[in-house]
Amino acid sequence: MKAASLAPLPLRLIVGFGFIEHGIAKLARGPDSFAHILQALGVPFPEVLAAATILVELLGGAMVLLGLYLPLVSIPMSAVLLVAIFLVHLPNGFSSIKLQAVTAAGPHFGQPGYETDLLYLACLAALVVLGPGAFSVREFLRKGARS
Numbered sequence: 001m002k003a004a005s006l007a008p009l010p011l012r013l014i015v016g017f018g019f020i021e022h023g024i025a026k027l028a029r030g031p032d033s034f035a036h037i038l039q040a041l042g043v044p045f046p047e048v049l050a051a052a053t054i055l056v057e058l059l060g061g062a063m064v065l066l067g068l069y070l071p072l073v074s075i076p077m078s079a080v081l082l083v084a085i086f087l088v089h090l091p092n093g094f095s096s097i098k099l100q101a102v103t104a105a106g107p108h109f110g111q112p113g114y115e116t117d118l119l120y121l122a123c124l125a126a127l128v129v130l131g132p133g134a135f136s137v138r139e140f141l142r143k144g145a146r147s
Helices: 008-029 031-040 046-066 070-092 115-130 137-146
Strands: 099-103 106-109
Touching (some): 008 046
Antiparallel strands (some): 099 106
């Protein structure tokens, strides 16, 4: 195994787990709660798009973790990130960490900027270009086909 084939693995892990975590958080709060947020942002068909976003986050995250269909799943995943950038994070600037104050209760942070969304987009782009690499289902299937 070449070291370069391991390069996509940390990208797949962070992007896959990150998207799944966001999907689980939306489910835990209730899809209706997320639909209300989308409605407040002026997004059309908020119930449909809330469900679609959760599905993209959960299934897309799982596909990235497995290393399957990366060019295909990166399209709706990128769309979710771009909507988040332009509707939520852009007014907050670039930085994802906005330390506002430190009190006896601990640090207090402001709303995050679009930095993290850009990092996710960059990781998805790298995975599309590099492929899933080692320890992916695609690689496993490819090796099985050669046997």
